[in-house]
Amino acid sequence: MKFGVVISEGPYTHEAADTAYHFVKAAIAKGHEVPRVFFYHDGVNVSTRLSVPPQDERHIQNNWTALAKEHDIDLVVCIAAAQRRGLLDQNEAERQGKDANNIAEGFRISGLGQLIEMGIQTDRLVMFGD
Amino acid sequence: MPDVKKFLYVNRKAPYGTIYALESLEVVLIGAAFEQDVSLAFLDDGVFQLTKGQNTEGIGVKNFSPTFRALGDYEVTKLFVERESLEERGLTEADLQEITYEDEDDDWAEKPSIRVVSRAEMAEIMADQDVVLSF
Numbered sequence: 001m002k003f004g005v006v007i008s009e010g011p012y013t014h015e016a017a018d019t020a021y022h023f024v025k026a027a028i029a030k031g032h033e034v035p036r037v038f039f040y041h042d043g044v045n046v047s048t049r050l051s052v053p054p055q056d057e058r059h060i061q062n063n064w065t066a067l068a069k070e071h072d073i074d075l076v077v078c079i080a081a082a083q084r085r086g087l088l089d090q091n092e093a094e095r096q097g098k099d100a101n102n103i104a105e106g107f108r109i110s111g112l113g114q115l116i117e118m119g120i121q122t123d124r125l126v127m128f129g130d
Numbered sequence: 131m132p133d134v135k136k137f138l139y140v141n142r143k144a145p146y147g148t149i150y151a152l153e154s155l156e157v158v159l160i161g162a163a164f165e166q167d168v169s170l171a172f173l174d175d176g177v178f179q180l181t182k183g184q185n186t187e188g189i190g191v192k193n194f195s196p197t198f199r200a201l202g203d204y205e206v207t208k209l210f211v212e213r214e215s216l217e218e219r220g221l222t223e224a225d226l227q228e229i230t231y232e233d234e235d236d237d238w239a240e241k242p243s244i245r246v247v248s249r250a251e252m253a254e255i256m257a258d259q260d261v262v263l264s265f
Contacts, residue, residue, distance in 0.1 A: 006263070008265075027250070040153065040154055041149065041150065043263075052219065054132075059241075080153075080156060081153060111160065112157050112160040112161070113160055113163070113164070114158065115157060115161075115263075116157075116160065116161040116164045117164070119137060119166075119260075119261040119263070120135055120164065120166065122246075125261050125262075125263070126265065127264055129264070
């Protein structure tokens with residue numbers, strides 16, 4: 001089965017990004033496909049490469065980057081939600097005249113159309129949030 | 131896989147205080163371009179999103195409630211509001227904005243988009259969907 005996953009709460013404050021991570025790993029281990037994960041609302045904050053949690057804690061962004069690389073998962077960050085919250089890739093930083101960018105490897109910024117498309121193209125859409 | 135899927139956007143939160151309501155509406159507006167079978171559900175504090183006479187001046191936040199009246203132009207014409215959620219909050223349908231659409235199958239007659247349904251009916255509406263997005 002093809003699963004689409006949405007993460008709609010921020011890292012560390014909320015467990016959504018962790019639960020989704022365990023769900024995606026388990027689904028793939030069972031032979032399912034997870035072609036895309038979409039980050040929305042505060043979930044976009046997972047994609048910052050400037051996160052530095054204490055060493056004895058899980059690193060949520062690194063976990064996602066590694067999982068995406070291993071299983072070729074498309075990690076999409078909503079552009080409108082990201083820009084509100086100060087998350088920019090290099091292109092957007094240049095376009096908006098900002099002096100830095102902070103999107104981690106494996107994530108890409110794109111539009112909400114990617115969320116709808118995921119709903120159309122997958123068998124089940126699973127949302128992790130409040 | 132069917133060409134057109136049934137999408138339901140479930141709105142459960144008050145319009146201000148958190149960003150869920152606004153960002154839900156942003157998904158609905160973008161999603162309209164994909165020509166799917168779209169419905170919106172309003173329940174719990176989500177029913178406050180449709181109340182008329184919203185004034186956000188005092189909190190310095192944009193009042194986005196007029197956007198709901200434009201949904202008909204995006205062919206989003208099914209707004210289901212849960213009766214029990216209204217009653218539990220001391221609201222009636224008369225407290226909600228008038229939201230209409232022009233029915234192209236009925237000589238563009240203007241019809242109400244809001245349909246107040248019972249909790250049991252809402253459960254059936256949800257069970258009938260292909261994709262449910264919860265905000």
